[in-house]
Amino acid sequence: MIRKPYLFPPYIWLILLFLTPFAIVFKVSLSDLAIAQPPYTPTLDLTEGWAGVRAMFEGFDFENYVWLFSGSWGSWDVASFVPIWVFDDALYYNAYTSSLKIAAITTIIALAVGYPMAYAIARAPRHLRPLLIMLIIIPFWSSFLIRVYAWIGILSNEGFLNMVLGWLGLPELRIINTNTAVYIGMVYVYLPFMILPIYAALDRMDGSLLEAAQDLGCSKIEAFWRITWPLSRPGVIAGCFLVFIPVIGEFIVPSLLGGSDTLMIGKTLYEEFYNNRDWPVASAVAVILLFVLIIPIVLFQRHQLKQQEAQL
Amino acid sequence: MTDVTGFAPWDDPQATPLISYQNVTKTFGSFTAINDISLDIFPGEFFALLGPSGCGKTTLMRMLAGFEDASQGRITLAGQDLAGVPPNKRPVNMMFQSYALFPHMNVWDNIAFGLRRDGLAKDKVAARVEEMLRLVRLGKFAQRKPDQLSGGQKQRVALARSLAKAPKVLLLDEPLGALDKKLRQETQFELVDIQEKTGTTFLIVTHDQEEAMTVSTRIAVMDEGVIKQVATPPALYEQPNSRYVADFIGDVNLIEGTWINGSLVWSADQAPFDAQGTAGQGETVWLSLRPEKVAISKQEPDAINKVPGKVIDIAYLGNLSTYVVEIPGGQKIKAQAANARRLASRDITWNDTVWLSWTKTAGVVLTE
Incomplete structure (x- = not known):
C-alpha cells in the first residue's frame, strides 16, 4: 500500500462511498422495526460506552432474512422437475424473478437493436463515425428523468403516439402503465451501453480479415458469422452485462412507465422504505439484491480476465 | 533465374498465358487508377508489379482477386472471363500486406480455414495442413494464436494459409514489407524456393525494387496507372526503355x-x-x-x-x-x-x- 500511494484514492473512495453505506444498510437489515426515530431498534447509545455497543450487537438477528425466505418446499413441479418454494409472502421472490426476467428480455431486445446499429456505425465512412457516435451519446446530456417523462408524453393514452395513430385512422394502443412501456423505456435508456462496446469491438477489427475470409472461400454472410461475430463477442458480452446489471435494480422506469402489476425489485424496495416504512426488511431486501447482482458481475469479471489471458 | 533455367514462355508465341489483362481500365470517381493496361502472365511465373505507392499496382492485383471490378476491359484466368465471379469463387488466393490472420483462431485453424470452406474431409484437411506447416517450418507453432507469433512467423502462416488451397495463382501484396531488412532478404529466397517447389504462379506487388529484382522472373514497372516496361530483371536493369524505369531500378546517371x-x-x-x-x-x-x-x-x-x-x-x-x-x-x-x-x-x-x-x-x- 505505502509503496503504491496512487492506489489510495480508489480505496478511500470505495471505503467511504461503498463499504460504509453497505455496512449501515447491513446493520439496519439486522435490526427490528420500531415506532421511533429512526424507525428501527436497537440503535447505538454511545453514552453507555462499551455496554451500549454490546447491547446493540446483542439486539441484532437475522430475523428479516429468515422471514424473507420463510416458507417450505411445497411440492415438485412435475413438468419441469423444479421444487416449488412456497413463501409466506411471495412478493419479494416474485419481484426478484420478475426483475431478472425483465432484465433478460431488455438485454435481448437491446442486443437485437444495438448490434445492427453498432455494425452500421462501424462500417460508415470514417468521417461520419464521430458524428454518429455523438448522436448515440447526446441523450446523456439531458436528465435521465426528463427523458423518461418524455416517454410518458409519447406513450400515454392521449399521447403523441395515439395522436398519430388516430390521424392515420388506426386503432389506438394502450401502452402506458404496462410492461411493454417498461421494455420501451428500458431499451431506450440502456441502448447506448449496448452499442458503444460492440462498436468499439467492431471498429478495432481489421477490414482485411473479411477480405481474407472471402478470398479463402466464404460468402459475405458466412464471413460475418465466422469472423465478425466471434471477434465482436467481447463487445457483445460487455454490452449485455452493462445493460443487464443496472436494469435488474432499475427503479425510475418501472415506477413512471410501468403499471401496478409491473413487479420489479427496485420499486418494491422503494415501497418497503417509504410506504411501509419497514426499514429493516427493506434493507434486507437490498442486501439480497446486492448478492443477486454480484453473481453476474463476478461472472463478467471472470470472462474479462479470461479474455485478457487469451490475448497474452 | 530466368537465364539459368531457360524458362521464358513470354518469348514463345505458342505459349498460352494463365492470366491475361486485356485493355483494363479502372476508375474511382474521376480518378483513373488503371489506364488501359494489357498484360499476359504465364504459368509458373513469379511476376512482380513494381512501382511507387499510388501507381495502381495494388488495384491491378485486387481486380484479379475479385475485390475490385474492372471499369473497362477483360481479365481472364486460364481462359475464363472473371467478370462477375465473386472472390470466394476464384481459384486465386491472396497473402495480405497486414497478413490478415484470424486472431481468434490458432495457426492450425487459420491454415485449415480455406480447406474447410471447400468441405474437404477431416483427414484430408489435417494432411494438407501438416504439409503446409512443414513447408513453412512452423510445425511446433500449430497451437499458437497469431498474437503469440513474431512478424516473420506470422508472414509464414499467412503464406501457408494462402497456399493451402493450391490456388492457380498466389497474390502477394507487399509480403515482406513488415519485416526487418535481414529477415526480408532471407525470406525472399525462401519465397522463391517455395514458389519453385509448389509450381504455383506468383504475382507479387512491391515498391521495393531490390525485392522485385531478387524474386521475380519478370517485372512490370508501373507509374500512374500505366505499365512503363515489362522485362526480366537483367533486361530491366541493362535496357531500361525510359528515364523513369532507369531511375526507378537502381542508381543511374542521366546525361541530357x-x-x-x-x-x-x-x-x-x-x-x-x-x-x-x-x-x-x-x-x-x-x-x-x-x-x-x-x-x-x-x-x-x-x-x-x-x-x-x-x-x-x-x-x-x-x-x-x-x-x-x-x-x-x-x-x-x-x-x-x-x-x-x-x-x-x-x-x-x-x-x-x-x-x-x-x-x-x-x-x-x-x-x-
Whole structure:
C-alpha cells in the first residue's frame, strides 16, 4: 500500500462511498422495526460506552432474512422437475424473478437493436463515425428523468403516439402503465451501453480479415458469422452485462412507465422504505439484491480476465 | 533465374498465358487508377508489379482477386472471363500486406480455414495442413494464436494459409514489407524456393525494387496507372526503355544531350559521348549510365568516352565506394568502385581532379 500511494484514492473512495453505506444498510437489515426515530431498534447509545455497543450487537438477528425466505418446499413441479418454494409472502421472490426476467428480455431486445446499429456505425465512412457516435451519446446530456417523462408524453393514452395513430385512422394502443412501456423505456435508456462496446469491438477489427475470409472461400454472410461475430463477442458480452446489471435494480422506469402489476425489485424496495416504512426488511431486501447482482458481475469479471489471458 | 533455367514462355508465341489483362481500365470517381493496361502472365511465373505507392499496382492485383471490378476491359484466368465471379469463387488466393490472420483462431485453424470452406474431409484437411506447416517450418507453432507469433512467423502462416488451397495463382501484396531488412532478404529466397517447389504462379506487388529484382522472373514497372516496361530483371536493369524505369531500378546517371551522327552531344566545348542507340538526328536524348560502369582514375585513361571532373563527395559503403564527381557544365556524375584495397591506401580523395571513363556499350540512349 505505502509503496503504491496512487492506489489510495480508489480505496478511500470505495471505503467511504461503498463499504460504509453497505455496512449501515447491513446493520439496519439486522435490526427490528420500531415506532421511533429512526424507525428501527436497537440503535447505538454511545453514552453507555462499551455496554451500549454490546447491547446493540446483542439486539441484532437475522430475523428479516429468515422471514424473507420463510416458507417450505411445497411440492415438485412435475413438468419441469423444479421444487416449488412456497413463501409466506411471495412478493419479494416474485419481484426478484420478475426483475431478472425483465432484465433478460431488455438485454435481448437491446442486443437485437444495438448490434445492427453498432455494425452500421462501424462500417460508415470514417468521417461520419464521430458524428454518429455523438448522436448515440447526446441523450446523456439531458436528465435521465426528463427523458423518461418524455416517454410518458409519447406513450400515454392521449399521447403523441395515439395522436398519430388516430390521424392515420388506426386503432389506438394502450401502452402506458404496462410492461411493454417498461421494455420501451428500458431499451431506450440502456441502448447506448449496448452499442458503444460492440462498436468499439467492431471498429478495432481489421477490414482485411473479411477480405481474407472471402478470398479463402466464404460468402459475405458466412464471413460475418465466422469472423465478425466471434471477434465482436467481447463487445457483445460487455454490452449485455452493462445493460443487464443496472436494469435488474432499475427503479425510475418501472415506477413512471410501468403499471401496478409491473413487479420489479427496485420499486418494491422503494415501497418497503417509504410506504411501509419497514426499514429493516427493506434493507434486507437490498442486501439480497446486492448478492443477486454480484453473481453476474463476478461472472463478467471472470470472462474479462479470461479474455485478457487469451490475448497474452 | 530466368537465364539459368531457360524458362521464358513470354518469348514463345505458342505459349498460352494463365492470366491475361486485356485493355483494363479502372476508375474511382474521376480518378483513373488503371489506364488501359494489357498484360499476359504465364504459368509458373513469379511476376512482380513494381512501382511507387499510388501507381495502381495494388488495384491491378485486387481486380484479379475479385475485390475490385474492372471499369473497362477483360481479365481472364486460364481462359475464363472473371467478370462477375465473386472472390470466394476464384481459384486465386491472396497473402495480405497486414497478413490478415484470424486472431481468434490458432495457426492450425487459420491454415485449415480455406480447406474447410471447400468441405474437404477431416483427414484430408489435417494432411494438407501438416504439409503446409512443414513447408513453412512452423510445425511446433500449430497451437499458437497469431498474437503469440513474431512478424516473420506470422508472414509464414499467412503464406501457408494462402497456399493451402493450391490456388492457380498466389497474390502477394507487399509480403515482406513488415519485416526487418535481414529477415526480408532471407525470406525472399525462401519465397522463391517455395514458389519453385509448389509450381504455383506468383504475382507479387512491391515498391521495393531490390525485392522485385531478387524474386521475380519478370517485372512490370508501373507509374500512374500505366505499365512503363515489362522485362526480366537483367533486361530491366541493362535496357531500361525510359528515364523513369532507369531511375526507378537502381542508381543511374542521366546525361541530357542531342543525338547527332550517332553520338551524344552534351556540351559545347567537350567531346561528344559515343554510344549505341537509335534516335532521330537532332533529337533530345539522355544517356543512362549505371555508376558501376563508370571507371574513375587519377590519370587520363585511354578510353572512348572520358571526361575530367572534381570529386565532390565520397560515400563509403564497405564493399564499394561511390564517388560523386562534378564534370564541366556542373552536372554531378556518380562512379562506383570496388574497395579491393584497404581504405588507408585509397588514392582518390575529396577535391581531387579525376577522370571518368566508360565504354561505348556501357550506357543506354533513352528518348523518353
